[in-house]
Amino acid sequence: MPAPYYLSNLKYREAKGIMLVEFEGESDKIKLNYEFFPSFSFRANSKSGALLSELLSENFDVHFMQKDSLFRISAKNFRELKSAYNFLCNTTTLRPVLIEPERQFLILKNWSYYDAFSIEEFPKKLDILAYIPEHLESPNSVALANLLQIKCKEQLTRDSIAKIFLENILFASGKSLSGPNSSYTKKHFYYTDFHKQAFTFAVAAIKNNLGFETINCDCCKAATIASENVLANSLVLVKFSQNGFYFNSSARCFAEHYHHTHVNKTARDSRRKEFSLATYPIGPFFANDIEAIPLIDALRLQQDGSASIIEPKRLFWVCRNKRSALAIALLEILKKLFYANNALKDAEKQALMSNGLLAYVEEDSLTAYLKLYIELCKDLVALSMGYMLDYSTPFFHYPLASAIECSAKKAKILVPKAKEELSISKEQLMLSKFFRLPANFNAKI
Numbered sequence: 001m002p003a004p005y006y007l008s009n010l011k012y013r014e015a016k017g018i019m020l021v022e023f024e025g026e027s028d029k030i031k032l033n034y035e036f037f038p039s040f041s042f043r044a045n046s047k048s049g050a051l052l053s054e055l056l057s058e059n060f061d062v063h064f065m066q067k068d069s070l071f072r073i074s075a076k077n078f079r080e081l082k083s084a085y086n087f088l089c090n091t092t093t094l095r096p097v098l099i100e101p102e103r104q105f106l107i108l109k110n111w112s113y114y115d116a117f118s119i120e121e122f123p124k125k126l127d128i129l130a131y132i133p134e135h136l137e138s139p140n141s142v143a144l145a146n147l148l149q150i151k152c153k154e155q156l157t158r159d160s161i162a163k164i165f166l167e168n169i170l171f172a173s174g175k176s177l178s179g180p181n182s183s184y185t186k187k188h189f190y191y192t193d194f195h196k197q198a199f200t201f202a203v204a205a206i207k208n209n210l211g212f213e214t215i216n217c218d219c220c221k222a223a224t225i226a227s228e229n230v231l232a233n234s235l236v237l238v239k240f241s242q243n244g245f246y247f248n249s250s251a252r253c254f255a256e257h258y259h260h261t262h263v264n265k266t267a268r269d270s271r272r273k274e275f276s277l278a279t280y281p282i283g284p285f286f287a288n289d290i291e292a293i294p295l296i297d298a299l300r301l302q303q304d305g306s307a308s309i310i311e312p313k314r315l316f317w318v319c320r321n322k323r324s325a326l327a328i329a330l331l332e333i334l335k336k337l338f339y340a341n342n343a344l345k346d347a348e349k350q351a352l353m354s355n356g357l358l359a360y361v362e363e364d365s366l367t368a369y370l371k372l373y374i375e376l377c378k379d380l381v382a383l384s385m386g387y388m389l390d391y392s393t394p395f396f397h398y399p400l401a402s403a404i405e406c407s408a409k410k411a412k413i414l415v416p417k418a419k420e421e422l423s424i425s426k427e428q429l430m431l432s433k434f435f436r437l438p439a440n441f442n443a444k445i
Contacts, residue, residue, distance in 0.1 A: 002025075002026065002119055003025065003026050004025075004116040004117055004118060004119060004126055004128070004130065005023040005024060005025045005030060005116070005117045005118075005119060005122065005123075006023065006024055006114050006115060006116055006117065006130040007021065007022070007023055007111055007112070007113055007114065007115050007117065008022050008023065008024040008029075008113070008114070009021075009022040009113075010022070010102040010105065010106070010113075010151075011102075012036070012038075012078070012100075012101040012102055012105075014077045014078055014079065014101075015077070017035060017036065017037060017076050017077065018033045018034060018035055018036060019033070019034045019035075019036040019101070019102070019105045020032075020033055021033075021034060021105075023117060023122075023123065025119070030122070030123075032123070034105070036101065036104075036105055037063075037074040037075060037076055038074065038075060038077075038078045038081050038101040038104055039072050039073060039074035039075075039081065039104065040072075040073055040081065040085055040096045040097065040098045040171075041070055041071060041072040041073065041096060041171075041174035042070075042071055042073075042088075042094050042096045042174065042176050043069045043070055043071070043174055043175065043176070043213075044069060044071060044094075045069065046066075046069070049066065049069070049071045050066070052071070052088065052092065052094075053066070053071055053073065056073060056084050056087070056088065059084070059087065060075070060080055060083055060084040060087070061075060061076065061080050062074065062075045062080065062081065062084050063075070068217075068218035068219070069218055070174045070213070072174070073085075078100075078101050081098075082098065085098045094176055095176050095177040095178075095394075096176045096177075097167055097170045097171045097175075097176065097177060099167060099168075099171055102151065103149050103150060103168065103171075104171065106149040107149060107168050107171055107172050108172075110125070110328065110332070111125060111149075112145070112146050112147070112148075112149045113142075113145040113146055113149070113150075113151070113152075114130045114142060114145060114146040115130055115146065116128050116129075116130035127335060127339070128339055129336060129339040129340050129343055129373075130146070138152060139365075139368065139369045139372055140372060140376075141153060142369075143369070143372055143373045143376050144156060144161065144376065146336075147165075147333065147336070147376060147377065147380060148161065148164045148165055148168070149168060150164060158379060158383060159383070161376075161379070161380060161383060162380065162383035162384045162386070162387050163387070163395075165329070165380055165383075165384050166384055166387055166388070166395045168329065169211075169212070169325045169326050169329050170212065170325075170395070172325035172328075172329075173211055173212040173213040173324065173325040173326070174212075174213055175212035175213060175397070177394040177395075178394050178395075178396065178397065195378055195381075195382045197385075198381050198382040198385040198386070199381060200408045201385045201389070201404050201405070201408050202330045202333075202334065202381050202385060203408075204404055204407040204408035204410075205324075205326055205327055205330055205404055205407070206327045206330055206331050206334075207407070208231070208318060208403070208407045209318050209319060209320075209323060209324050209327050210231075210318060210324060210326060210327065210400060210403050210404055210407065211324020211325055211326035211327055211400070212324070212325070212326065212397060212400060213319075213322075213324060213325065214318050214319035214322065214323075214324040214327075215231070215316055215317070215318055215319075215399045215400055215403055216316060216317060216399060217317075217318070217319035217321075217322075219319060219321050219322075220317060220318070220319050220320050220321060221317065222315050222317035224312075225295070225312045225315065227317065229317045229318050229319075229320055230295070230315060230316070230317050231295075231316040231317060231318055231403045231406065231407065232250070232294065232295050232296035232403070232406035232407055232409070232410045233251055233254070233294050233295065233296070233316050233399070233402035233403045233405070233406040233407075234294070234295040234312065234314065234315045234316045234317075235292040235293065235294060235295070235312070235313040235314040235316075236292065236293065236294075236295050236298045236309050236310070236311065236312050236313055237290055237291070237292050237309070237310040237311050237312075237313050238290070238291060238292075238293055238298045238301065238302070238307040238308060238309050238310060239288060239289070239290050239307060239308050239310055240285040240286065240287065240288070240289045240290075240291070240306065240307045241287055241288075241305065241306060241307060241308070242285070242286075242287060242306055243286045243287055244283075244284050244285075244286065245283055245284060245285045245286070245306060246268075246271060246281040246282060246283035246284055246285075247281065247282050247283065247297065247301060247306070248277065248279075248281055248282070249279075249282050249293070249294060249297050250294060250296045250297055250405060250406050250409040250410075251294050251296075251297075251401075251402040251405040251406050251409075252278070252279045252389070252405055253389060253391065253396075253398060253401045253402050253405060254282075254293070254294055254402055254405075255279045255280045255281070255282060256279065256280065256391055257391075257398070258280070258282055259280035264283075264284060267283075267284060268280045268281055268283070271283075282297075290310065292313040292314070294402065294406055295406075296406045296409060296410055316399050316402075316403060318403075326400075330381070333377055333380060333381060334377075334381075336373075336377060337374060337377040337378070340370050340373045340374050340377065341374060343370055344367065344370040344371065344374065347364070347366045347367045347370060348367060351364055351367060385404075388400065388401055388404070389401050389404065389405065
């Protein structure tokens with residue numbers, strides 16, 4: 001079977017408004033031209049969004065498209081788009097994500113550098129790991145180019161890797177950056193063994209289609225708290241039945257917010273230290289006190305008789321019509337991690353057959369590259385989840401962060417018994433074995 005082509009280079013021809021894409025095979029290259037207009041997007045209500053779009057159109061050679069609350073501004077060249085972007089940032093509080101045209105193109109196509117493409121159905125992307133030996137003079141750069149959809153760069157900090165990955169997701173979803181909250185201490189890694197916990201969060205985001213643009217979407221508004229697409233982080237009013245009562249919330253970000261916005265901080269601080277709690281407890285409450293708390297917590301407290309649910313306070317729901325950019329990006333990383341793990345097993349087996357026990361002493365370039373790639377995948381998932389759940393970063397969005405934490409907790413509660421009959425796809429089974437996850441999680445959404 002002939003080796004597939006891989007995407008080796010992109011060139012944005014600004015004057016012609018095209019993207020030149022280069023694919024390399026074993027003995028030849030293919031170059032394709034795509035018409036491409038760079039863009040950025042933001043979310044606003046119809047009135048203010050239309051006014052801003054009209055203002056930009058009057059002052060710059062740009063075009064805009066609207067779909068519900070999403071406004072996408074595009075231009076024939078990146079220079080003009082950047083001028084419009086600077087004008088918007090200087091005259092409003094909006095901070096849309098603007099990235100280089102090449103990365104925009106790859107995100108919109110769901111392609112990346114060194115992805116593999118079928119020879120028979122070109123340019124169909126293949127779900128395999130494209131390993132390129134001739135580029136291994138810089139293995140770290142090759143791996144990062146593939147995972148982050150950027151041109152090869154030697155020096156990137158771990159924080160920079162997470163920021164680029166999340167920028168890609170924000171661009172795809174149309175979500176603007178939020179201002180960092182300086183009143184909260186920076187704490188990326190909330191949990192013990194965060195790498196393991198991060199994969200639980202990632203799977204919860206994929207399974208529940210969580211994303212910046214899919215929570216409280218315009219098309220699937222939940223009518224009641226009993227609606228199928230209502231999320232476990234929805235806030236409901238409860239009446240407490242005990243005096244001096246505390247509870248630990250399933251959503252750590254809710255606990256942080258509650259602590260900083262309610263009285264009795266000293267009492268919560270003392271209780272946290274006394275019981276060595278990972279986060280602040282919620283309380284204290286007394287009989288007949290009423291408070292808004294996450295639905296998943298309210299159901300648990302009502303079940304054990306500590307409180308009773310009165311009515312919904314604020315519903316959060318998820319879109320059922322469109323997959324989130326976050327779910328797509330995370331699933332892509334998990335797939336690549338799985339393929340790299342399989343490729344590493346094959347490479348180690350082949351090295352043993354060829355070199356015997358020397359394979360344990362002298363590591364070949366393929367094995368070294370795959371190990372590096374796997375570690376970068378794991379770090380990318382953990383770092384990105386850490387940023388999204390951290391109040392102090394511009395990637396924190398409370399509805400999404402609390403939905404991820406509550407959905408992950410809910411998934412643990414609702415794991416089916418092994419005896420139950422399950423309908424499991426091949427992809428789900430592969431990922432579940434590798435990540436030791438419940439085999440019936442919905443990877444495809």
